[in-house]
Amino acid sequence: MSTRIFSSPESSISGFFFVWLTCFPYLFSVYGSASETKQNRPVINVTKHISFPDFSLQNPRIFYDVKLLGSAKLLNEKGVVQIPGETNFSDLRHLAGRAIYSWPVRLFDPFTETPASFETTFSFRLSKATQLNSSGSEMGNHEGSGMTFIIVPDEFTVGRAGPWLAMLNDACQENYKAVGFEFDTRQNPEFGDPNDNHVGINLGSIVSTVTANAYDVGVFLKDGSVHRAWISYDGKQKWIDIRLGLDGLEYPSKSIISGPLDLSPHLNEYMFVGFSASTGNMIQLHQVHSWNFTATSQAFLRIPSSESCESKITFPSSADLTSQKKNHKKEPHLVFLILGAVVTAVAVVVALWFFCSSKEQNSNSKLVVLPEKKQRPSSLIKPRRLTSSEISSATQGFSEGEELGSDCRGVYYKGKLSGGCEIAVKRFSAKFLSSQQGSDKRRLLKEISAMSLVRHPNLAPVRGWCHDRRDVMVVYDFYTNGSLDKWLFGVGVLPWTRRFKVIKDVAEGLSFLHSKRLAHKNMKTSSVFVDVSFRALLGDYGFVLSAMESQRFEAAVSQKADVFEFGIFVLELVSGRRKLDSELNQEEKDLVDFAWRMHEMDEKAKVVDGRLGSLVNLEQAIQVLEIGLLCTLNESKGRPSMGDIVEFLSLERHIPELPASRPMVLCPYNSATGLCPGYSCGAFN
Structure with missing residues (x-):
């Protein structure tokens, strides 16, 4: 019950007094121990130094110390990190990547709430890329969005492509702590960019808190030259200083950004440092040639506690007792603290007694009913x-x-x-x-x-x-995160691990629905919603009726059609594209046709979303692709049930072998609309 009843005011007072007397010694001991700990623990400095004169693979530590995410690549012949990794026949548009130091660095002391001081310098080059199409002809030169030196809380997130610079994506909630120092070569008015040649500081947002014009220090970021940046942060003074110039020249005498900056709200105790960059419709190659980083944070050295094993089994000497008495005499403020607290408690008890007595006199009941809590x-x-x-x-x-x-x-x-x-x-x-x-x-x-x-x-x-x-x-x-199609077909790149989890979640939900002799009848990416933990929930049920008996219709027709559309759903997750894409050429326009053709040519890897880069588990993605193709088989030629699919995805059953070529007859599927006629009306996209 939400209404609380006490038998009498005396019992409430005694209960309060008992709780207070019980808790106060504990609070006092905590205060005393915390005060003693803070006073007695020595302060030390923790320093971390990172140095990469270049990124040549001749250094055996490169593979261990540099973690590449998304489209980031190591170019051994040049000794650089490049985002995106350039190939002659790959599409470099809408790619995102990160190159970070593999191990976390201590950048915040939670005890004093003081950010670490750090200094970093790196040489980098932003250059135009020549995009070639599949026939090898040039598609044109384009300019991209620049790059970012990042401080992030994890080593697996890849931000959005395009103007987001791979720093943040839609999965990053408000409490996602990230710091970015951007060297931007594209003006995005929606993000408040001053021009297409600026430096900015981003605190948990793609919108810069501070920006500065690179022209003011004589730097043109996209001229193809190798530039060098110096970033210095004083954690105690909370002061930032950024300088920018051509690599090989003297340390610049003028700062491009200098002023107060509190990074405390945007740092965890341990963070990852590195670089991020992305491309959109505009293409640019982002290279890091060298990098040095040093961080110094304040910490309290942990010393052995007085509650040691020896103190548990030996009696203190008289000298120890005398020392303890002297220490107690040195802290008279604790005695006053105890005395003040006792006096306060007595006053509170007396006030409560008078208050409850007056209430009892004005009430015909001996019970005191407290008001119901606001729910x-x-x-x-x-x-x-x-x-x-x-x-x-x-x-x-x-x-x-x-x-x-x-x-x-x-x-x-x-x-x-x-x-x-x-x-x-x-x-x-x-x-x-x-x-x-x-x-x-x-x-x-x-x-x-x-x-x-x-x-x-x-x-x-x-x-x-x-x-x-x-x-x-x-x-x-x-669901505030909205529907899956906004994540899958939006500007960012949904990681493979999340795609695979979504496929498993939806399969389990659909299998359960079928076990109840029901059907979804509207299976598509816009019918899948994601909650704050990115758990997938299947909603937007079709509610399409038939002249037949409902349960009989579900069992005989709708469930099989659900499986077929789940297969298309899987193909969309694996490929990162819609089932029909009018912007592609005729051979690739229809996703189902394209996937079967690649299977027949034993080139199923070409169906996998190329934007995933090295992060994708290619073997797993191809197995999931095969499950999706199984779902598009004719009902009598091997199409599995949703229960079978759940077992395939959990590796409880071997995935049946696909036929060598695409069957002539599939589910009643209209390639012009991408739908099963009379069954589904298409996604609202």
């Missing part, structure tokens, strides 16, 4: 019917500003109920409702009701529904 807004626990006025109020009258997207079934809106619960509302269109093959709203509501009873960690629950003479609406939880 935090919570989501709908049990699915329920909502009124159209509730949903209209939650979505601000179905305003365009709250619209999330639409498809041929209806429109999605974001909303907030009166209790504070954020929801997503699917409002079915009149055209969709009238197209249900003679079915009425009762049958649609029956299916919605059946879905609302299903619970699984990888299924987005139906939280409520609404129906009246005009409207039918379904209410889901709202």
